[in-house]
Amino acid sequence: MQNVYLDNAATSFPKAPGISGAMAEYIDKIGSNLNRSSNELAAATALVTLETRELLCRLFHFQDSAHVVFTPGITHSLNYIIKGLLQPGDHCVVSAMEHNAVARPLAQMSSRGVIIDQAPCDSQGNLLLPQFEALLRPETKLVIMTHASNVCGTVLPAAAVGALCRQRGIYYVLDTAQTAGHLDLDFEGLGLSGLCFAGHKGLLGPAGIGGMLLTPSLAQSMEPLIAGGTGSVSDSESMPEFMPDRFEAGTLNIPGIYGLNQSLKYILSETPQVLRQKEMALTAHFIEELRDLPGLRLVGEPDLERRVGVVSLDFLNRDNGEVSYQLSERYGILTRCGLHCAPWAHKTLDTFPKGTVRFSFSHFNTEAEVAAASIAVRSLV
Ligand SMILES: Cc1ncc(COP(=O)(O)O)c(C=O)c1O
Incomplete structure (x- = not known):
């Protein structure tokens, strides 16, 4: 039985062509650290790292590659921002669709005197903008929002919030x-001060590399959480003030950067618009097949323009965990069940604590795979 991978919201698979080759090239032929030594191999590493920052600038229409900071991923980036910026008495507003990567560091900060408000969303995951606006106060320092729900795919109004x-x-x-x-x-x-990204999801790169793009103002307001060697101003006991060194202490995941470099080139050459078109055609087909099936609730925003290729199904008369297991065992359809690290979102969508079965598509999936998944769902429902 051939597996059909529909768990791209957890991490994408397959990855972009050529990333393992790029990572092997670094490990086998370069191997040098970054910003430490001034030899030929170190220069090669530095060039690829700089190029990767520039590719991210192109992808996110961002001006200054020095303000692209590498971290292991979004969880680390959010912790850097939340814990480096917020002080007791500060107010922070988030949406009711956030992942635990936001909820958990904020819960830690709440016990240290930071005040947190959750802006409500409707039962399809759409942010209620007037209610969001009403929560903003003079002492509100930070708003954090997920751009699209990892549970149901609903896209939140990022530009309006910005x-x-x-x-x-x-x-x-x-x-x-x-x-x-x-x-x-x-x-x-989008009016952003910070953008957190992960290399291993839609950017089709390896795990363990991601980062954050920061405006100069946000970067200077954040205390660096991790201090240590940067290969720069080594005579000082303080972290460098300049970027990106201010937030890049210790050795970076350089094989990850080489892999991400390759996957970004792939995405920029294909373009996110074209990749989205393919992915949403598959998502539309899947939703169309299952929309009105009795015993099944399709969770999230019905308008395809306002969602990404993440589809959550609630099997009303069955245990969703059991369904996900059967999909894998009997049909080779690989999904993810449970709360998807986002209990707030499930409470908003009225699927807490039962959770859902999540199908998440990539442009690498095929119409035949979507058909196989919908036949399997029909037989299990
Ligand atoms: C919405 C959302 N935020 C944050 C994360 C965490 O990302 P990372 O694994 O890069 O830390 C995920 C991953 O599942 C996610 O879906």
């Missing part, structure tokens, strides 16, 4: 776990 934050001088950070590589993201146009 305009409201900009009017009030509030830092605004977007979690692009489910949209980077899928949508055309314009840092400036």
Whole structure:
């Protein structure tokens, strides 16, 4: 039985062509650290790293490659921002669709005196914008929002939130776990102060490499959480003030950067718009097959324009965990069940604590795979 991988929201598979070759090239033939030594191999590493920052600037329409910081992924980037920026008494607003990568560090900060408000969303995961706006106060320092729900695929109104934050001088950070590589993201146009990205999801790169893009103002307001060697201003006991060294202590995941470099070239040559078209055609087909099936609830925004290729199904008369297991065992359809690290979202969507079965597509999937998945769902429902 051939497996059909429909768990791309957890991590994409397959990856972009050529990334294992790029990573092997670094490990087998280069091997040098970054910013430490001044030999030929170190220069090669430095060039690829700089090029990768520049590719990210192109992808996210961002101006300054020095303000692209590498981290292991979105969870680390969000922790850097939340814990480096917020002080007791500060106010932070988030949506009711956030992942635990937001909820858990904020819960830690809440016990240290940071005040957190959750802006409500409707039962399809859409942010209620007037209610969001009403929560903003003079002491609101930070808004964090997921761009699209990792549970149901609903896209949140990133630009409208950005305009409201900009009017009030509030830092605004977007979690692009489910949209980077899928949508055309314009840092400036969305009014962002920070953008957190993961290499291993829609960017089709390896795990363990991601990062954050920061405006100079946000970067200077954040205390570096991790201090250590950067290969620069080594005579000082303080972290460098300049970027990206301010937030890049220790050795980076250089094989990951080589892999990401390759996957970004692939995405930029294909373009997120074309990849989205393919992925959404598959998603539309899947939804169409299952929309009105009795015993099944399709969770999330019905309008395809306002969702990504993440589809959650609630099997009303069955245990969703059992269904996900049967999909894998009997049909080779690989999904993810449970709460998807996003209990707030499931509460909003009224699927807590049962969870859902999540099918998440990539442009690498085929119509035949979608047909196989919908036949399997019909037989299990
Ligand atoms: C919406 C959302 N935010 C954050 C994360 C965490 O990303 P990472 O695994 O890169 O830390 C995920 C991953 O599942 C996610 O879906």
